[in-house]
Amino acid sequence: MIDLRSDTVTKPDQMMRAAMAAAEVGDDVFGEDPTVSLLQNTIADRLQKEAALFVPSGVMCNQIALRVHTSPGDEVLLDAGSHIANYESGAAAALAGVQLKQIQSERGHPSVQAFNEGIRAGFYWEPRPRLICLENTHNKAGGVVYPLDEIEKIADLARDADLGMHLDGARLWNASIATGIPEAEYARHFDSVSVCMSKGLGAPVGSVLAGTDEFIQKAHRFRKMYGGGMRQAGILAAAALYALENNYTGLATDHEHAQSLAAVIGALETFSLRPGGVDTNIVIFDVIDGRSATEILEDLKEVGVLMVPFGPTTIRATTHRDVSSEDIRSASDLLRKLYDS
Secondary structure, rough: OOOOOOOOOOOOOHHEEEHOOOOOOOOOHHOOOHHHHHHHHHHHHHOOEEEEEEEOEEEEHHHHHHHHHHOOOOEEEEEOOOOOHHHOOOOHHHHHHHHHEEOOOOOOOOOOOHHHHHHOOOOOOOOEEEEEEEEOOEEOOOOEEOHHHEEEEHHHHHHOOOOEEEEOOOOHHHHHHHHHHOOHHOOOOOOOOEEEOOOOOOOOEEEEEEEHHHHHHHHHHHHHHHOOOOOOHHHHHHHHHHHHHOOOOOOHHHHHHHHHHHHHHOOOOOOOOOOOOOOEEEEEEOOOOOOOHHHHHHHHHOOOOOOOEEEEEEEEEOOOOOOOOHHHHHHHHHHHHOOOO
């Protein structure tokens, strides 16, 4: 089976498993796991932040950040297609007590003008705008890289309006590989940044939240409150460290595979690629021959290719380190066989 559903389906290879087995561990709730501490310090240095915190998931990273940055009744501005608004089970309302002001955009990156227009005037009967969240790369838009010049403008706006800035950087590694811009250059415009170790990098579990010392001290409490305090978590941190050191450059291959797959899909009359093309490792395309995404996905599953629906007639394919060049060629041949009229 060629699994293109997500870059979260990767499995640890034998060398990663060996690193996990050899990890020095301790009780991380007591702050005594040396491998977790090393991972946190490594990510903080990589993003040029004062401190970082290892948590089980990207959702927890984002939700802890919202809780630290805001108070109940506050408003968070973000793109309408963002992960926080669409794929986190309403946690912003349930856990932080905030409402999300969803800004419409073309490809997942609202302009500074759009955010400016979304900031309320400050009347007492209005929710208080408190935080702007950006996503880089943007999953629902198709792995789109947020332009750095737009980020800079939005960060200036946030400072002028006394708003915080949080980056959902679950696939920030992909943005950096695609553009050559270091992660720290993106991160410096944000008060907090989350990064995921279990997507393209291939670790089995975990994300890391970075920010100031004060921010991370507060985040520790909410991690515990949300059930994210782990004990001998160095086994997982070792996998994340191995992934960062050994799998990072392989993201470029994932991007090449996505481009190859997109070229095949775009040439088939059954489908239409989303405007703007493919920035990183996600290919989103529409079915335009009257069939549903579910029908197409069932056909593909029967011949050994897995993708996911992203709407009634929209499909997402995601390349990752467990998909080889041969897999991409095979998937391409099967797509042509099924849909080349």
